[in-house]
Amino acid sequence: AGMALTDDPAVPRKWVLPARTIAPGGYLLVWASGKDRAAGAGALHTNFRLSAAAGGYLALQPALPGAALTEFAAYPAQPDDRSWGAAALLETTRPMVAGAACRLLVPTAAVSGWQAPGFDDSGWRAAFTGIGYDRTLTPTDYNGLIGAGGNVESLMFGLRPSCYVRVPFTVSDPGGVMSLKLRMQWEDGVAVWLNGVRVNPPTPASTNSPADPAFNAVSTAVRADTSAVIFQEFDISGQANLLTSGVNVLALQALNQSSSSSDLLLVPEIELTRQVTEGDAPVGYMAVATPGA
Secondary structure (H helix, E strand, C coil): CCCEEECCCCCCCCEECCCCCCCCCCCCCEECECCCECCCCCCEECCCECCCCCCEEEEEECCCCCCCCEEEEEECCCCCCCCEEECCCEEEEEEECCCCEEEEECCCCCCCCCCCCCCCCCCCEEEECCEEEECCCCCCCHHHHCCCCCECHHHHCCCCCEEEEEEEEEECCHHHEEEEEEEEEEECEEEEEECCEECCCCCCHHHCCCCCCCCCCCCCCCCCHHHHCCCEEEECHHHHHHCCCEEEEEEEEEECCCCCCCEEEEEEEEEEEEECCHHHCCEEECCCCCCCC
């Protein structure tokens, strides 16, 4: 709320946008009709009309005084059923991939707040993902997926069924994130927290986890080894608001069916898609007209 649209550079706040929620990857349609409608949940109409002739002006102004966020000065002629503007260029990156630096602990008692980003894990073992072990090597061998320091067989087999893992990753501008995905190779179970908040999806049932796993929790089901080595993807875009600028923490509790389980695997990745900065996007006529218009 508070941003404004204008067709006159001399009147930068000609029509102020009302408060509306836009979902990740969504859009807001505003009609430049001159009808001036902003109240309620209905269609939005500016108090000015855009000229179809070449040479018109349109700008989106920030809520606080400053340079225009988007500005089209002397735009070209606007024919019927055509859209003109800046392309929405998308960039997909993975700020966390297999082999990421992490800290791990096989707990012998409850650890308060271990999922929180500010938790002090300096006393935990330093490792690189994946985390786990494999004693049987059939039908698949996890050992090639386990990173340096990530083999926890001596800590878990015959002793403990759970392992805590904290993986930091950096996001420079969380406000521009349009899509956020969690990718995992895992077996037998896993619970996931992003910056201290339980991630859902995945639901506890979908990753064989109790709803509120204790430090010595076991998985609620067995996961096939052949499925475990295939990355499973979860769309967590609805929780992109949990991201912060700078260092974030993905906390995971890897779960075995029992302390005598012959293997364990956890390899997490984070994938995010963001819109490229407006100034870097090409401007021109669109192949598809305005959606929903």
